[in-house]
Amino acid sequence: MKSQDFIDLDEKYGAHNYHPLPVVIANAKGCKVTDPEGKVYFDFLSAYSAVNQGHLHPKIIKAVRDQLNRVTLTSRAFHNDKMGLFLKKLCEFTGYENALPMNTGAEAVETAIKAARRWGVEVKGVENGKQEIICVNDNFHGRTIAVISMSNDPDSTVNYGPYLPGFKRVPYADADAIARAVTPNTVAVILEPIQGEAGVCVPPHGYLAKVREICTKNKILFILDEIQTGFCRTGKRFAWEHEGARPDIMCLGKALGGGIMPISAIVADHAIMKVFTPGSHGSTFGGNPLACAVGIAALEVLVDEKLDENAERLGKIFREEMGKIKCPRVKLVRGKGLLNAVLFEEKFEAWNVCLALRDAGLLAKQTHGNIIRFAPPLVITEKELREAIAIIKGVFEKIA
Numbered sequence: 001m002k003s004q005d006f007i008d009l010d011e012k013y014g015a016h017n018y019h020p021l022p023v024v025i026a027n028a029k030g031c032k033v034t035d036p037e038g039k040v041y042f043d044f045l046s047a048y049s050a051v052n053q054g055h056l057h058p059k060i061i062k063a064v065r066d067q068l069n070r071v072t073l074t075s076r077a078f079h080n081d082k083m084g085l086f087l088k089k090l091c092e093f094t095g096y097e098n099a100l101p102m103n104t105g106a107e108a109v110e111t112a113i114k115a116a117r118r119w120g121v122e123v124k125g126v127e128n129g130k131q132e133i134i135c136v137n138d139n140f141h142g143r144t145i146a147v148i149s150m151s152n153d154p155d156s157t158v159n160y161g162p163y164l165p166g167f168k169r170v171p172y173a174d175a176d177a178i179a180r181a182v183t184p185n186t187v188a189v190i191l192e193p194i195q196g197e198a199g200v201c202v203p204p205h206g207y208l209a210k211v212r213e214i215c216t217k218n219k220i221l222f223i224l225d226e227i228q229t230g231f232c233r234t235g236k237r238f239a240w241e242h243e244g245a246r247p248d249i250m251c252l253g254k255a256l257g258g259g260i261m262p263i264s265a266i267v268a269d270h271a272i273m274k275v276f277t278p279g280s281h282g283s284t285f286g287g288n289p290l291a292c293a294v295g296i297a298a299l300e301v302l303v304d305e306k307l308d309e310n311a312e313r314l315g316k317i318f319r320e321e322m323g324k325i326k327c328p329r330v331k332l333v334r335g336k337g338l339l340n341a342v343l344f345e346e347k348f349e350a351w352n353v354c355l356a357l358r359d360a361g362l363l364a365k366q367t368h369g370n371i372i373r374f375a376p377p378l379v380i381t382e383k384e385l386r387e388a389i390a391i392i393k394g395v396f397e398k399i400a
């Protein structure tokens with residue numbers, strides 16, 4: 001079968017809830033993927049930063065194989081001999097006292113919302129049903145009904161009503177707007193330290209620290225969604241570390257699964273996590289031994305290979321080199337670590353640029369029409385990065 005045959009199958013039998021670039025991936029290794037015809041591409045999306053450790057990392061694959069010989073699924077009705085080790089490793093990696101494992105990112109966000117609402121009643125003393133959570137414009141926290149109720153993106157929300165009440169949305173990167181939105185019923189503020197899906201929007205330095213201060217002053221939980229920015233992507237283990245603005249709850253996902261399977265979690269200290277009591281929350285697959293084996297290996301790879309330092313160093317080179325490219329349509333290059341984006345002028349259609357990049361051997365996807373995100377696996381070497389930059393340069397300099 002050829003690439004087009006696989007695309008036709010997706011079109012015919014799938015729901016059309018995505019508009020993928022016409023390319024089929026049949027194999028992958030490290031920061032490269034291969035199509036059925038054997039053409040090799042740099043992967044500059046990394047499954048939206050879920051493949052920070054690179055495709056098929058040998059250490060993670062070994063952990064999977066070993067675990068497949070033992071046990072894969074137990075449910076939480078019983079203990080298993082992997083979950084505790086995973087939770088300990090995740091707590092040590094993040095610097096929190098407790099972790100609660102789920103599967104997808106959206107579930108981690110749901111879990112954080114539930115934690116904050118309960119905490120609001122049981123610790124802060126808000127009347128149940130009156131809890132308010134402050135969120136921000138252009139957020140992306142996932143696709144469930146609760147989560148899209150925070151969104152102002154028409155693509156994600158139109159005709160899915162009724163939406164979940166209890167959210168108040170304010171502009172991003174405006175700490176005063178958050179302060180003004182606070183009421184006695186506010187239990188939490190939730191935001192992304194850098195807005196990935198919105199086009200790698202980096203707030204001005206000091207924003208996160210200021211929000212942290214507002215939350216502390218008003219006895220409000222500060223929730224950061226680090227699902228895309230976390231696990232070394234921005235040059236630190238977590239993006240909040242750039243400002244020392246430690247959140248009360250962190251939502252984690254994507255690269256926690258080491259590019260193998262969905263693994264998500266929230267982490268928080270005991271004073272918050274204690275609101276969960278037996279029967280009050282759960283997931284059949286959350287904390288399964290296979291996922292925990294993968295999670296342990298995924299975290300070890302980040303530490304052993306110092307992927308935070310690699311992202312920091314190579315990110316600087318990437319932005320510097322992109323800044324040198326002569327393309328009159330490019331307005332701005334922005335990002336942190338290896339989470340970067342190129343903004344073209346308003347109304348510019350970046351889809352065609354993504355097709356040209358594909359033909360030249362590099363996969364990236366536009367967001368909001370005129371923005372292309374560049375986020376390779378963090379295991380990429382400087383030599384590979386420079387090869388990829390040469391591809392991007394060749395394509396950009398041909399844009400009329």
Ligand SMILES: *Cc1c(COP(=O)(O)O)cnc(C)c1O
Pocket residue numbers: 048103104105106107109140141142143192196197225226227228229253254262
């Ligand atoms: C991808 C993403 C999510 C949702 O994760 P899923 O695993 O797709 O549910 C939530 N928040 C952010 C910031 C994300 O990038």
